[in-house]
Amino acid sequence: MVLDTATAQRQVLDAADALFYERGVQAVGMDAIRAASGVSLKRLYQLFPSKDTLIEAYLDRRDALWKSMLAEHVDAATDPRARILAVFDFLSDWFQQRDYRGCAFINSFGELGTVSPRVADLASQHKEGFRQALTELSKAAGAADPDRLADHLILLSEGAITRSAISGTADPAARAREAATMILDASLKS
Amino acid sequence: MVLDTATAQRQVLDAADALFYERGVQAVGMDAIRAASGVSLKRLYQLFPSKDTLIEAYLDRRDALWKSMLAEHVDAATDPRARILAVFDFLSDWFQQRDYRGCAFINSFGELGTVSPRVADLASQHKEGFRQALTELSKAAGAADPDRLADHLILLSEGAITRSAISGTADPAARAREAATMILDASLKS
DNA sequence: AGGATCGGAGAACGTTCGTTCTCCGAGGTG
DNA sequence: CACCTCGGAGAACGAACGTTCTCCGATCCT
Numbered sequence: 001m002v003l004d005t006a007t008a009q010r011q012v013l014d015a016a017d018a019l020f021y022e023r024g025v026q027a028v029g030m031d032a033i034r035a036a037s038g039v040s041l042k043r044l045y046q047l048f049p050s051k052d053t054l055i056e057a058y059l060d061r062r063d064a065l066w067k068s069m070l071a072e073h074v075d076a077a078t079d080p081r082a083r084i085l086a087v088f089d090f091l092s093d094w095f096q097q098r099d100y101r102g103c104a105f106i107n108s109f110g111e112l113g114t115v116s117p118r119v120a121d122l123a124s125q126h127k128e129g130f131r132q133a134l135t136e137l138s139k140a141a142g143a144a145d146p147d148r149l150a151d152h153l154i155l156l157s158e159g160a161i162t163r164s165a166i167s168g169t170a171d172p173a174a175r176a177r178e179a180a181t182m183i184l185d186a187s188l189k190s
Numbered sequence: 191m192v193l194d195t196a197t198a199q200r201q202v203l204d205a206a207d208a209l210f211y212e213r214g215v216q217a218v219g220m221d222a223i224r225a226a227s228g229v230s231l232k233r234l235y236q237l238f239p240s241k242d243t244l245i246e247a248y249l250d251r252r253d254a255l256w257k258s259m260l261a262e263h264v265d266a267a268t269d270p271r272a273r274i275l276a277v278f279d280f281l282s283d284w285f286q287q288r289d290y291r292g293c294a295f296i297n298s299f300g301e302l303g304t305v306s307p308r309v310a311d312l313a314s315q316h317k318e319g320f321r322q323a324l325t326e327l328s329k330a331a332g333a334a335d336p337d338r339l340a341d342h343l344i345l346l347s348e349g350a351i352t353r354s355a356i357s358g359t360a361d362p363a364a365r366a367r368e369a370a371t372m373i374l375d376a377s378l379k380s
Numbered sequence: 381a382g383g384a385t386c387g388g389a390g391a392a393c394g395t396t397c398g399t400t401c402t403c404c405g406a407g408g409t410g
Numbered sequence: 411c412a413c414c415t416c417g418g419a420g421a422a423c424g425a426a427c428g429t430t431c432t433c434c435g436a437t438c439c440t
Contacts, residue, residue, distance in 0.1 A: 024301050026216045029397055040418045041399085051398065106352055107300030110292060111214050113355070123356050152369040155349030155362065162296055162348050165303075166313050172345065179342040179373055186372040193387095219427055230388045231429085241428065 003039070009047050011037045016058045021104055025055050026111055052118070055108070059122045062104045067129065069094070074133075080141035081184060084153065087134070088180055091157060092173035095164040102165030103158075130154060141188055149187045156180055193229070199237050201227045206248045211294055215245050216301055242308070245298070249312045252294045257319060259284070264323075270331035271374060274343065277324070278370055281347060282363035285354040292355030296348075320344060331378055339377045346370055 003011070015036035019028040030051055034041050048054040073090035077083045094100065101107070109123040134153050138146035160176035193201070205226035209218040220241055224231050238244040263280035267273045284290065291297070299313040324343050328336035350366035 023304050024216075026214075026301070027305060030399080031397080041420080042401095042417065045399070046417095101304065102300060106296070106356070109356055110297030110300040111216070114213050114291065115217060120356075124358075127353065127356055148365070148368070151362075151365040152372075155353065155366050155369060156345050157349065158352050159345030159347065159349035162352055163317065163345065166296070166299055166310075166317055168314075172341075175338070175341040176345050178338070179345060179369075182342075182373055182376040183369055186376065220429080221427080231390080232387065232431095235429070236387095 005047070008037075008039050008043060012039055012044055012047055012054070013057060013061055016054055017061065018099075020055070020058050021062075021101055021107075022099060024111055025058075025108055030054075052116070055112075056118060056122065059104065059108060059119070059126070063122070063126050063129070066126075067133075070130075070133065074137070080137070081188065084134075084137045084141060084184065085177060085180060087137070087153070087157065088160070088173055088177035091160055091164075091176065092170055095160075095170035095173050100165065100170075103161050106158075106162065127154075127158075130157070138187075141184075143187055144189075145187075149183070152183050152187075153180060156183075195237070198227075198229050198233055202229050202234060202237060202244070203247060203251055206244055207251065208289075210245070210248050211252075211291055211297075212289060214301055215248075215298055220244075242306070245302075246308060246312065249294065249298060249309070249316070253312070253316050253319070256316075257323075260320075260323065264327070270327070271378065274324075274327045274331060274374065275367060275370060277327070277343070277347065278350070278363055278367035281350055281354075281366065282360055285350075285360035285363050290355065290360075293348075293351050296352065317344075317348075320347070328377075331374075333377050334379075335377075339373070342373050342377075343370060346373075 012033065015033050016028075019032055019036060030041065030044065033054070034044055037044070039047075048057060070087065070090050073086045073093070074083050077086045105123040105126045108119050112119040113123070114120075131150055131154050134150035134157075135146050138149040138153070141149075143149040156176040156179050160172035163172040164170060202223065205223050206218075209222055209226060220231070220234065223244070224234055227234070229237075238247060260277065260280050263276045263283070264273050267276045295313040295316045298309050302309040303313070304310075321340055321344050324340035324347075325336050328339040328343070331339075333339040346366040346369050350362040353362040354360060
């Protein structure tokens with residue numbers, strides 16, 4: 001069975017995503033990705049010349065996918081305050097996925113943050129992107145200090161992400177949403 | 191140089207703690223722990239019959255140490271509301287440590303949560319202990335719903351823990367403290 | 381003092397991993 | 411048909427790992 005470059009790459013990334021996310025990057029060997037993707041080892045290495053390259057591609061794709069899912073939820077609402085709360089509905093949906101295992105960037109950072117500056121950078125950029133999205137939403141809602149409000153909201157979000165992973169329940173999303181409404185009430189005097 | 195069991199154990203745990211925490215559990219070999227502890231491999235294995243045992247001991251000690259440091263900060267305050275806010279001062283102190291790398295339990299869970307139920311359990315228990323401490327503090331402060339308040343506070347704490355690790359600054363502790371005061375103002379109508 | 385016990389240093393073993401290499405068949409081109 | 415290129419299957423390689431073993435000197439008991 002011969003595959004064109006684009007589909008081979010997609011199959012490898014699909015396999016890498018599933019395995020890396022479920023078991024962590026270090027616990028997954030290139031041979032497991034070969035087996036799961038159905039792509040030969042030779043081809044795998046000409047698509048991604050090293051495991052590090054593949055890890056980077058895995059994180060890049062996660063980042064793009066995550067951002068688009070977030071935007072989808074947020075854009076379903078029009079009221080500025082509802083758009084902020086939609087973030088927590090997005091989290092709730094995410095946490096309910098059967099294979100939810102926390103944030104890939106937090107997990108990868110924990111595994112490789114000291115040893116791989118590249119992974120540390122990607123994690124930092126991913127979180128910075130989230131922070132900027134929250135800042136925009138806060139501005140649109142007329143917050144007096146949008147940066148500060150964004151900081152408060154991101155703390156609730158990140159807390160929910162890790163708590164949901166460790167407890168194995170989606171509940172933290174609802175708790176974070178409650179806390180967010182309190183913070184919004186105090187920050188948006190309108 | 192011959193060491194009694196107690197000091198050998200302590201030296202091994204000291205080395206394991208430093209290395210596991212800095213580089214992650216999987217990235218540290220038993221030989222690195224031998225070298226850093228100055229204890230022979232033979233002795234190391236009679237103190238801790240496997241790497242898994244050592245990882246467990248590492249997490250156990252982290253849990254105990256963490257709890258005692260938290261209690262120390264909390265007990266320095268007497269006013270119930272100040273005792274809650276002291277949690278965030280503790281986090282701030284923790285984040286400013288030169289080698290701060292996030293929560294060992296979150297990191298280990300990300301690395302081994304799927305593959306090691308023991309580690310998943312320890313992480314879950316550690317976080318549950320924190321939650322109970324916050325519930326007690328919330329009760330003492332006269333919260334109408336102490337469980338819920340504890341949930342909100344823990345989200346801020348966990349969020350600060352991971353954000354501080356990834357951003358490399360201690361700032362999130364101050365942001366979490368601000369958000370906590372808002373939540374307290376809304377939850378403790380007194 | 382002599383024998384037994386213990387621990388230190390580090391070699392050794394079996395496995396796994398990242399990466400490369402070899403061999404071979406399939407398909408396109410003259 | 412002859413030739414060349416490409417990719418697949420998987421062996422091979424060198425390093426690292428967790429764990430065990432060997433050898434040997436020190437210490438303790440009687």
